[in-house]
Amino acid sequence: MASIALKSFVGLRQSTLENPSFTSQSKPISSFPSSPRTFRVLAAKTSPKVAGRNLRVAVIGGGPAGGAAAETLAKGGVETFLIERKMDNCKPCGGAIPLCMVGEFDLPLDIIDRRVTKMKMISPSNVAVDIGQTLKPHEYIGMVRREVLDNYLRNRASENGASVINGLFLKMDSPSQGDGTSPYVLHYTEYDGKAGGVGVKKTLEVDAVIGADGANSRVAKSIDAGDYEYAIAFQERIKIPDDKMVYYENLAEMYVGDDVSPDFYGWVFPKCDHVAVGTGTVTHKGDIKKFQLATRNRAKDKILGGKILRVEAHPIPEHPRPRRLAGRVALVGDAAGYVTKCSGEGIYFAAKSGRMCAEAIVEGSENGKRMINEGDLRNYLEKWDKTYWPTYKVLDILQKVFYRSNPAREAFVEMCADEYVQKMTFDSYLYKRVVPGNPWEDLKLAVNTIGSLVRANALKQEMEKISA
């Protein structure tokens, strides 16, 4: 077992080690009779120039991933088409973005509705722990509305020269010839913006496609990317009385417990002028309404008298798709499955993956002058996995250890009371980098956590005896 675990790490990085050997390769090895699932890596430098025009890339989906990708592509001199079916779509989404995203994507501060500086974690036995005392004055978690953020990113892409098309992507024809230069043909229905108008069926020829069309990606389907396990998130936007809203001014709540979700958490997040109350689960999707009721019950007094504005539900990917690219088609964001476990965060990773993929295309095509190939897109995948795999793995471990059962959750909350933990958590969340901790503190933390786990489990044993 251990050997497999070890090997997997090697597997992830293998191509990194081999990288120099194939970039320096002088002639393509296309003559290999390979099965469709094995891929060929062609050297970008040898790929043909595109004559008389720039490289054309279509980005399907205008969320954070699509918007960020289109912007980077357009800036890089690539002819970019961004296809989005609904421009004012407000996707059901927690809407939390880490501080570093504001800087990295140069977001204006006015799209941030609220700055969350306090988090409350509430254990199954209602022990509440305040997280966030360690935050410095300028640090916060931004809460955005997706319709605002998405729109902003799309507009910026458009300003940089991307053509934004309001249309519904239908399907995609793969290149007829396998010579690596013939175009992909996209079929979509274009809406001219008039309300109630019937769309016009159109086609578009492009050299490469970025699939950023979310959990139910049609691009993924058309490249046979395989499925992923998903969680269902259920959320109610509730307008609560002003005096209660004061409490949620800059505070988010997380509820854990078997009653609110067997494998995730229930939340109360502040939104522009209301709160979002929701919960999610992978394993018991049929019971989601029961969990939602339980979440409301746990927050009862604080949201008393609230009016439900809307109810929303959405799938959240649990892990990446088995295949994240094929030929000159790559997946990013939710379509690829880049949502972290444990916290369920996806906006930042979506935008980041979109940008990274676009950067790989710009680089591979030498600013839109050359054709790209699968090898160029692989560079994106490689870089992505190398950069973010540790983050994903750590959160996966956290989820597995601490969302396992009620005693584990009690221990989790006890652990979060520790200032060192809070500091580490926020640092890694806000800045998306893992800072090496203080070994002595780490050790103390490990001992304390194991202590908490043991105590909570001991109590659990006792509880079972009572019922017997």
Add this chain to the structure above:
Amino acid sequence: MSISMSLFSPSTHLPTLSPSSSYPKPHFTLKPCLSLRPKTPLFTTRASAENGAGAAAAATAVEAEPKVPEPVAAKSESSNGSAGPAEEEVKVVSLFEDARWVNGTWDLKQFEKSGKTDWDAVIDAEARRRKWLQDNPESSSNDNPILFDTSIVPWWAWVKRYHLPEAELLNGRAAMVGFFSAYLVDSLTGVGLVDQMGNFVCKTLLFVAVAGVLLIRKNEDVEKLKKLLDETTFYDKQWQATWQDETPGNPK
């Protein structure tokens, strides 16, 4: 379950009901996210089209509807739109009560037995409280915070309670394993017990034996550990899937 389901059904109707109940429009300054869409059908179709679970959830709601008992149905009309009251009125469940539970913690004075705190009783009481909470999840409240922390029970109280009854068995087992491995090593290699103590390999073996005895207390534990290992590597495999094509027989 059926009650909670039916209780819930009012809220699922809300979006449908609300447009008819004429909301004050000027209320919503930030339009796009708040617009009480007349597009409720759109939501349902989208949810079901986009994910199977949406359809499943909708199905359960429908299924639950006929079971709605009279009084609740009536209530749902009166509390149209509000999340809180609907539950509150029906649930008359009281908070956890115990004479020794004072201000969100166990009053340790009441657990005193001949001058010392009877930690065993504290553990019992807390276990009962958690059991109770598991069956009747309580609303959290900022006015009466829970202050009790299991770490105030000293470590020896836990050890006394949970380890000692098993300690006899574990010690016995460790001794037997140790004795037989020493015997085996001696008979196979001819290195005596005393010499083994100075040997690095044997020291490691001893360590492994002790850890093994601690980890594997029952036969099921072996299965549990195996499952745990599988679980820890599962996510790695899911991530790796993209790179899998590369490994077998790829010309490099």
